[in-house]
Amino acid sequence: MTLTRPIAAIGHNVLSLLASIGRVSIFAARAVSHLFRPPFYGREFLHALVQIGWLSLPVVGLTALFTGGALALQIYAGGARFSAEAVVPSIVAIGMARELGPVLGGLMVAARVASSIAAELGTMKVTEQIDALVTLSTNPMKYLTVPRMLAATLAVPLLVAVGDSIGILGGYVVGVTRLDFNAAAYLKNTVDFLEFWDVASGLVKGAAFGFIVALMGCYYGMNSGRGAQGVGRATKAAVVSASVLILAANYILTEVFFSA
Amino acid sequence: MIELRDLHKAFGDNQVLRGVNLTVPKGESMVIIGGSGTGKSVTLKCILGLVPPDSGTITVGGKDVRKTDRDAFLARFGMLFQGGALFDSLPVWQNVAFRLLRGSLKRPRNEAHEIAVEKLRRVGLKPEVAGKFPAELSGGMQKRVGLARAICADPDIIFFDEPTTGLDPIMAGVINELIREIVVEMGATAMTITHDMSSVRAIADKVAMLHDGVIQWSGPVSEMDDSGDPYLDQFIHGRADGPIESVR
Numbered sequence: 001m002t003l004t005r006p007i008a009a010i011g012h013n014v015l016s017l018l019a020s021i022g023r024v025s026i027f028a029a030r031a032v033s034h035l036f037r038p039p040f041y042g043r044e045f046l047h048a049l050v051q052i053g054w055l056s057l058p059v060v061g062l063t064a065l066f067t068g069g070a071l072a073l074q075i076y077a078g079g080a081r082f083s084a085e086a087v088v089p090s091i092v093a094i095g096m097a098r099e100l101g102p103v104l105g106g107l108m109v110a111a112r113v114a115s116s117i118a119a120e121l122g123t124m125k126v127t128e129q130i131d132a133l134v135t136l137s138t139n140p141m142k143y144l145t146v147p148r149m150l151a152a153t154l155a156v157p158l159l160v161a162v163g164d165s166i167g168i169l170g171g172y173v174v175g176v177t178r179l180d181f182n183a184a185a186y187l188k189n190t191v192d193f194l195e196f197w198d199v200a201s202g203l204v205k206g207a208a209f210g211f212i213v214a215l216m217g218c219y220y221g222m223n224s225g226r227g228a229q230g231v232g233r234a235t236k237a238a239v240v241s242a243s244v245l246i247l248a249a250n251y252i253l254t255e256v257f258f259s260a
Numbered sequence: 261m262i263e264l265r266d267l268h269k270a271f272g273d274n275q276v277l278r279g280v281n282l283t284v285p286k287g288e289s290m291v292i293i294g295g296s297g298t299g300k301s302v303t304l305k306c307i308l309g310l311v312p313p314d315s316g317t318i319t320v321g322g323k324d325v326r327k328t329d330r331d332a333f334l335a336r337f338g339m340l341f342q343g344g345a346l347f348d349s350l351p352v353w354q355n356v357a358f359r360l361l362r363g364s365l366k367r368p369r370n371e372a373h374e375i376a377v378e379k380l381r382r383v384g385l386k387p388e389v390a391g392k393f394p395a396e397l398s399g400g401m402q403k404r405v406g407l408a409r410a411i412c413a414d415p416d417i418i419f420f421d422e423p424t425t426g427l428d429p430i431m432a433g434v435i436n437e438l439i440r441e442i443v444v445e446m447g448a449t450a451m452t453i454t455h456d457m458s459s460v461r462a463i464a465d466k467v468a469m470l471h472d473g474v475i476q477w478s479g480p481v482s483e484m485d486d487s488g489d490p491y492l493d494q495f496i497h498g499r500a501d502g503p504i505e506s507v508r
Contacts, residue, residue, distance in 0.1 A: 039362065039363065041362070124347075127343055127345060128341045128342070128343060128345040129345050129346075129347055129348075131305070131308075131310050131341070131345065132339070132341055132345035132346075132347075134308070134309070134310055134334070135308055135310075135334060135337060135338075135339045136334075136358050136359050136409075137330075137331050137334040137335055137359060137363050137364070137365075138358075138362065138363065
């Protein structure tokens, strides 16, 4: 009996993990199916676009700026070991566009947006606002979830594009002012080595990360437990799961896009 | 007419409804009383489709609620929630006119605004309140806004979930009077759940007591005090001793 208990516990955890994956998948499928069926709530979509996209610009921009600068310093220091300091502009650009722009942008949006969506929807659930929506002949999935998921899927690639540009700018500023690069040569190296797919793959990743962030925020918010503790737990679960899924999805997408 | 037949509902091991039978004739005001956790809210939520019953039938106007068009069915209802359940992100008038701004009952924005202001006036609130947000209002005002939202689309059936909870006795009396006036004026069928006996006496035509998952007693409010039912007597007089177990 004592020997089988740990195995039973592992089995129980595996089963509950599989059940959670199933519930999230069904939730995502339902949300996506509602994307194509009226009614559409344009006003709610625009509001979500502003909340998720526009208001995340400062945090994503600042993150990219400092990351680009630090990346330039690191590559310069590392490159000096092989007399390869000249690769700083191209590696900063490729690193920002392919990896750091989308991943750090996605993680910052996860922290800011998944938490706020989960807390907002969780509070709405606890205070019966979601039940009220149903009694007012409004489908909560269409009214609350679909606009947020669509807005995040469209806004995060735009944030990534802005973040990439600011990150490269950060590298440029550090390169020119601290590492004595020639400004024109730095820009030429950046443009010459950066390929279309470097940027496009980052934007596709951004769209996937935006979808994940909103999905986790909405799923945990709509299924929040009772009371302040329930909302707190939902918020934490939304941020943690969104962050882990972003990193996992990043690896999978990188394998798909760049494995030889 | 609303008719519940042999309604059962359990949450895990907790069997909340064990065969509820209840009839609410058209145009009547039925108040359901009972202790906390006896399934009053669950009963309302089953009727509205917010909680699916495990078994039993619910008919409204002779039609099984699970077989009717959901939008058309819900368009006949108004509901005042216990905590108001107002949408924080919308101003008061958009809360009140929510149903009129989208869906099958959609009206032009100006018209919806006018109707909202009129309904706010009906529940004793000034037009200035229309532009405020729910968080700027007192508890009593939020209840009134919730009431205005419940009646905004002139429903045939109105549900009131603990309409006076958290209000001072004077404000509770005002809300009770408003509910009674509105129900009579609109000729609506009303179902109210409450613990507040002053609400029962002010609002009810008939009373049903829910205990242990079944309707323990039902009848006209005028017969409530002389029912001879020991459960009902204990509840309406608020006695600790009696057949209903009280946790101390």
